[in-house]
Amino acid sequence: MLSLLIFFFGSTIGSFLLVFVERFFTEESFIYGRSHCDHCQHRLGIFDLVPLLSQLFLRGRCRYCKTKISFLNFFTELICGLIFLSAFLHFTSVTQALSFLFCLVLSLFDAKNHGFPLLVWGGFAVIFFLIFPFHVTMLCWFFLALLADCFPLKIGAGDFLWLFILSYFLSFIQLVEVIQIASVLGLLWYVFKKEKELAFIPFLSIGYLILFLTLQIH
Ligand SMILES: [Zn+2]
Known part of the structure; x- marks a missing residue:
């Protein structure tokens, strides 16, 4: 049960990292700004923000405009959950998990912007x-x-x-x-x-x- 919670916490961090990367070069705050659909701009409800499960339930589409959400979002939340879980289960050390987190963040920046902020x-x-x-x-x-x-x-x-x-x-x-x-x-x-x-x-x-x-x- 604790492993599941750790995995869920990790995937929530992954969801936050996605917002951080997407809003880094914009004026939008990645802490205070409300999450919204990039296509229809509709504010997301509490159930739309549940990592992994909401995307599985909605089959990877926006609840409001039915636009397909990038698989990268689901993948990032999954990978981040697994990074936290692997450290918790001692499959990796904490520093190794941190190195994978480093790889994940820089990969997201590179995939979206072909570069990353210094x-x-x-x-x-x-x-x-x-x-x-x-x-x-x-x-x-x-x-x-x-x-x-x-x-x-x-x-x-x-x-x-x-x-x-x-x-x-x-x-x-x-x-x-x-x-x-x-x-x-x-x-x-x-x-x-x-x-x-x-x-x-x-x-x-x-x-x-x-x-x-x-x-x-x-
Ligand atoms: Zn939408």
Whole structure:
């Protein structure tokens, strides 16, 4: 029962993160502003705000205008619930769960805006900096981020900043493996979706998750 509550709490946080990402670049407050349908602007009732269940009950559509709600919303609430549950059940440590939360937030920003605010990255960077000792290989990713910011490389500065944080959790070789997995997934996505500009952080995050699960199994 407690596990279910933790999962439900996590998915509620996921729902809040969605609002945070969507309203970050707008004038709308993500704390005080009432939630509404992006299509018909109808204010959402209390039952429409129940994470996961409301979307299952309404079959992923707005109750008022019947517009389809992005599957990303359901997926985010589910993943965030699982992140909290995995830490509660000690499948991950609290810091590993925090790294997955970092991946989720940056993936959401990248998927929606093809980039993320440096302020959000910096917030996580400060937390991790206080927990873990700094090591030299991190400078390599930071240097590459600076290079990518100055010159048009095929990979963005934000992706290197993501790798900078993840080097607290993975070795250099493991990060290269994550990039390889992400590249293959990104290529498959490009073949099927034909998107000109690819948000790479979601693929890097999936690569991290795959590597993490593989290491847990072995
Ligand atoms: Zn609506």
